[in-house]
Amino acid sequence: GAMSVDSIADLSDNTSKLLEALQLSHPHELDPRRSLGKKKMLSLNPITWQVPRIVDRCCKHIETHGLQTEGIFRVGSSKKRVQQGQTLTSLLLLPTPLKLREEFDQGLDVFLDEHQSVHDVAALLKEFLRDMPDPLIPRELYSAFLSTATMDLGSQLLTLQLLLFLLPPCHSATLHRILCFLGEVAQHAQGSHGPDGQQIPGNKMTVLNLATVFGPNILQKEKPGEKEVGAISFEDSAAIILVLQRLIEHHQALFMVDMQRDILRRLFQTDPDAIEHLLRRK
Numbered sequence: 652g653a654m655s656v657d658s659i660a661d662l663s664d665n666t667s668k669l670l671e672a673l674q675l676s677h678p679h680e681l682d683p684r685r686s687l688g689k690k691k692m693l694s695l696n697p698i699t700w701q702v703p704r705i706v707d708r709c710c711k712h713i714e715t716h717g718l719q720t721e722g723i724f725r726v727g728s729s730k731k732r733v734q735q736g737q738t739l740t741s742l743l744l745l746p747t748p749l750k751l752r753e754e755f756d757q758g759l760d761v762f763l764d765e766h767q768s769v770h771d772v773a774a775l776l777k778e779f780l781r782d783m784p785d786p787l788i789p790r791e792l793y794s795a796f797l798s799t800a801t802m803d804l805g806s807q808l809l810t811l812q813l814l815l816f817l818l819p820p821c822h823s824a825t826l827h828r829i830l831c832f833l834g835e836v837a838q839h840a841q842g843s844h845g846p847d848g849q850q851i852p853g854n855k856m857t858v859l860n861l862a863t864v865f866g867p868n869i870l871q872k873e874k875p876g877e878k879e880v881g882a883i884s885f886e887d888s889a890a891i892i893l894v895l896q897r898l899i900e901h902h903q904a905l906f907m908v909d910m911q912r913d914i915l916r917r918l919f920q921t922d923p924d925a926i927e928h929l930l931r932r933k
Contacts, residue, residue, distance in 0.1 A: 701824040708763055709776040710832040717769035718839040723854050724773050724864045780829075780868040787826050787869045792817060796870060799897075800890035807897060812905045823906075826869070830902035833861045837899065862895035869895060 717723050763772060780787060788796055795814055799807045815823065840860075842853040856864075870891045872883065883891075898905065918925045 701821040702828045703779075703825060705779055706776065706825055706828060709772050709779075710828060712763040712767065712772045713769060713776075714832065714835060716765055716767075717773070717854075718836060719852050719854060720769045721852060721855055723769060723836065723856055724777065724861070725856070726770055777864070777868055780865070784874075785822075786871040787822055787829070788818070788871075789822065790872065790874075793870060793872050796894050797887060797890040800893045804897075808901055808905065811894070811897060811901075815905055826898075827902065827906050829865070829869070830899055830906075833858075833865065833899045834902060837861055858896050858899050859892070862892045862899060866891040866895040 713720075713723065792814060796811070799810045799814075802810060815826075818826065836854065836856055837858045840853050840855055840857045843851045845851050867883070867888075872887070915926060
């Protein structure tokens with residue numbers, strides 16, 4: 652999705668910044684065949700994938716093997732495996748969340764397959780978010796995010812989107828991946844019936860349940876090791892859950908920016924050739 656050096660060199664600095672703004676969108680989102688008849692929106696995230704490997708692989712593993720797992724993120728990993736009747740020998744053969752974390756920390760190319768416990772992977776994902784030196788939503792924005800809990804829905808969503816603009820690119824991309832994943836988990840909370848009428852169990856993890864589990868790991872006021880100094884107040888805890896609920900429920904709209912029309916109008920006024928270049932790049 653990057654432009655060549657020659658094409659950027661031909662443009663003024665002002666126009667180059669506008670083109671950089673256009674490149675916030677993923678290439679497939681700019682595909683005219685996908686956006687035909689739809690309102691074009693730009694993604695908040697840059698084209699470059701900036702999601703840690705451990706996060707993406709944990710999400711993919713659960714999306715593939717664990718969406719129907721009841722109590723995912725709430726049932727302890729080892730306890731669940733014992734309840735499933737696995738022997739002590741099999742427990743020793745399977746990597747634990749701690750072992751998986753060590754392998755990821757060492758930069759190893761960890762492969763998660765269907766034999767890996769979904770609950771272990773879920774525990775690993777929670778621990779990674781909880782123990783990040785800098786939380787996914789930076790601490791300096793903690794109070795600002797929580798203040799939206801008292802707003803009406805329209806004002807809250809607008810304010811949350813503006814706050815998301817302030818996240819570093821890696822944090823923004825990772826948060827977007829997590830929220831998309833949690834939205835997918837919530838869609839499988841209720842049981843359903845398959846095409847042949849068979850009962851498909853639900854995981855019972857609603858948006859509220861997921862926000863309760865993940866909220867304190869994503870919105871953190873104190874640094875690791877300082878949390879024992881002062882417990883989170885009831886008001887803050889309720890606000891954290893509400894804010895994360897809104898982020899999960901509306902993540903698609905919150906991470907899309909309706910600005911392409913204004914940018915293209917500006918480009919048309921300053922350099923029509925730039926628009927032709929963009930159309931050719933599509």
